[in-house]
């Protein structure tokens with residue numbers, strides 16, 4: 001089961017970008033107003049000199065154009081740092097990495113601050129995932145940020161698919177909810193120039209996605225099965241990588257989970 005879990009990636013589910021007209025105009029709603037109803041209950045500031053393995057496990061194995069290695073994940077200067085390397089591993093020419101929360105969480109407000117690598121070729125993400133198991137071969141994701149480096153946008157989504165196969169051949173065989181209605185492309189400044197903050201409020205009714213504290217999209221969640229999601233922070237190579245300035249780094253400053261004060265679970 002674990003090996004299947006580790007090989008999954010969100011990128012394979014969003015290979016095709018939709019037309020530009022799906023871009024959402026940012027409404028005025030602010031995360032700061034919403035957070036008045038919430039309390040911080042789980043977080044990591046990535047202080048110290050090593051990953052807190054009580055909170056995280058490593059993402060490992062191949063996906064898209066890279067093999068993910070624990071050796072590429074480090075803590076330095078208050079940041080979770082994922083090294084993105086030109087390095088042969090198995091059949092692939094690059095290595096990268098990621099971490100997955102050991103804790104699984106449900107309704108609340110999820111938030112992280114991070115900075116992307118500059119050059120093209122890396123798919124970085126902050127997302128919530130219920131991984132498939134042999135008994136329940138369904139992948140469920142809430143993608144708070146998926147971004148291809150070098151582009152001036154990222155995407156959000158909430159979707160679930162049926163998967164089949166083994167470690168080396170995991171593939172989608174059916175769509176329960178393909179996320180076409182909830183996919184949004186959000187225009188941004190250069191995400192490698194500065195840190196930015198991504199957030200998502202998950203309730204029984206909806207997911208509201210925020211960028212730098214402002215609402216960018218809302219997804220109806222009443223027709224998608226809910227459960228407890230692990231938090232993924234990762235960066236993997238795409239098919240073609242600009243190798244000119246490697247190694248590059250994906251930097252996460254912090255991640256936080258807030259629960260509604262009225263929710264006692």
Ligand SMILES: [Ca+2]
Nearest residue numbers: 045078253254
């Ligand atoms: Ca930090």
